Amino acid sequence: MANIKDIAKMCGVNPATVSRALNGQKGVSAAMRDKIVLAAQKLSYSKNPLAASLITRHSGMIGLVVPDITNPYYAYVAKGVSQVLDEAGYVIFLCDCDRKKELEKKYFEKLCSYRVEGVILLSLTATEEDLQIFFDQGIRVVCVDNHISKKVSTVCNDNYQGACDLAEHLITDCHSRKVVAVMGSPDAMTTINRLRGYKDTFAAHGLDKSIEVMTISSTYEEGYKVAPLALAKNPDTIIAINDTVALGIFAYCQQHNIKIPDDVRLAGYDDIEEAAMISVPLTTVHQRKYVLGQKAATQLLQELEDKDPTPIRIELLPKLMVRASCGELSAHNS
Amino acid sequence: MANIKDIAKMCGVNPATVSRALNGQKGVSAAMRDKIVLAAQKLSYSKNPLAASLITRHSGMIGLVVPDITNPYYAYVAKGVSQVLDEAGYVIFLCDCDRKKELEKKYFEKLCSYRVEGVILLSLTATEEDLQIFFDQGIRVVCVDNHISKKVSTVCNDNYQGACDLAEHLITDCHSRKVVAVMGSPDAMTTINRLRGYKDTFAAHGLDKSIEVMTISSTYEEGYKVAPLALAKNPDTIIAINDTVALGIFAYCQQHNIKIPDDVRLAGYDDIEEAAMISVPLTTVHQRKYVLGQKAATQLLQELEDKDPTPIRIELLPKLMVRASCGELSAHNS
């Protein structure tokens, strides 16, 4: 594997000159530069960024921490991050924490010891304290979806707004007046923000009493199981915390010959692949996961340029996907 | 950020001694070792593997190249890889090639320049020639699902065997005698191996004539579109190239009141999440994606130990998932 000295020897020149030539710096004649570049090609030289980073303190590496890469939500964010960082010439350290706090902590240390320049953090568990290790070393952090610390920028999907949009559609276009909202854990940020959006919107229409809440854990099976209980309340509409739960409810209805949207309307959240695939396509809220990753990466890159950046907060607006499961197909589709 | 010299100074000792102490090498007294370890803690020292790698030629980094991380198949493999490599103390460079050959090539070069110790390669496009850059630098490669070169080990899901198992079930348990196989691109390895499995098994039962092939591109929409054409042939069973296509066919049947499995049986391949979720759960073949990743990583680690490893081939046996869509629920379920 050829190095800078080999090139220097080949050109009868000092390694410093080679370095300058290859990095496009001033202070090397055009003739010499050409000669060096040619020699580099001939030796199929590729520079060792690790060695360079010792001096430059610029490793070109960025950490990407996710709770679980098999979750499509995180995978899409990762893809957005990857695309932007790759174009900027950075490489990505993938840290799949498997939703385990200890693993996450271990990864934080590893990222530090490898001298990453920045970190994109998707974490449900990390606290401001946990980030201290990055602050100590001047490693920039951008959080996604979870506002962990005032010291770092956060990029979020605006769950509140998405919920408001959906509720508005249900009230205005579908004339929903009796709603059961099947929500997840009451201290999950998703539940909190979405539920607030639903309630506020119904309240704004003077329909405070129209919405009743049920709490489950957010899985397909739980959705299936809760369906009869929700239906027992005789709602005109069921709002699920997410599409997976909605799909569970949908399966129950289908098996018990309850027609959607005629007997009851059904809405989800997230716009997962399957939402559009079922026999009555699901009205839901699309999250711009890929763009989320892109924005986070772009923000991080900007903060790396900046000597003393001020943390900001970016909220991405979600997109209401009106499909058949709440009726009123024509209204919003374009 | 404390380094080895700071510790040396603190303990009134030479950096070399600190290095030896911290790496648990011989030639440093127990007392001195304790003193050094304590000092290291006090300074919250963390070793710089980048600097060390210059000398040791052991970067602790491994490249993971995938066509598209948002595809759950690859994401699961990635997770298996991640888990094993993490436990072995390696870090992962994520390279999402976005199914673009140029990007893949660029990543290959980047991985080389960063001196990764090995690469786990999931590629649909790479050729033996493309791998030369790794061979030149003595970077070990393990391929997943695609046998690119005799010089490297490959870990695969055995599509042929999975197809045989499914066909056997259809013939023996479900008494299928007139089958339409809706397959993907005829030069895709998945189509080739699975179709071979189906045909061989039917032939083994003297049912050579029972299977008819249709070719589409492997998407949900194409599945939906091909459904009436397949049904027109009046089969007792439709085998789809994968679950996504099967889901498309399923949606068509449901909307046209064609009962599964009573009017026609339907089988998929892959066992994606949704397969178990639809109203008539889909009989399919489960791919052990996570294990695949684990095996690939384990194999790579072994080859890194070995001075001159011989490439091997590992075939993972898939698992038939008997569900309702082909009838005969009782037979295989346990």
Next chain:
DNA sequence: AAAAATTAAGCAAACGTTTTCAGAATTTTT
């Protein structure tokens, strides 16, 4: 108790770069 063997620690070079400083060569200005 002396000789031999072992162990502990230091010194300095090395890994592949970048960068500061200084001197030499060239160009521009007067």
Next chain:
DNA sequence: AAAAATTCTGAAAACGTTTGCTTAATTTTT
């Protein structure tokens, strides 16, 4: 044509480690 300014190049130190060699100190053997 001399002086000044500019451009080119080299020497050497630095980044944070590891490691081969050497010497000093300790332990074991005779």
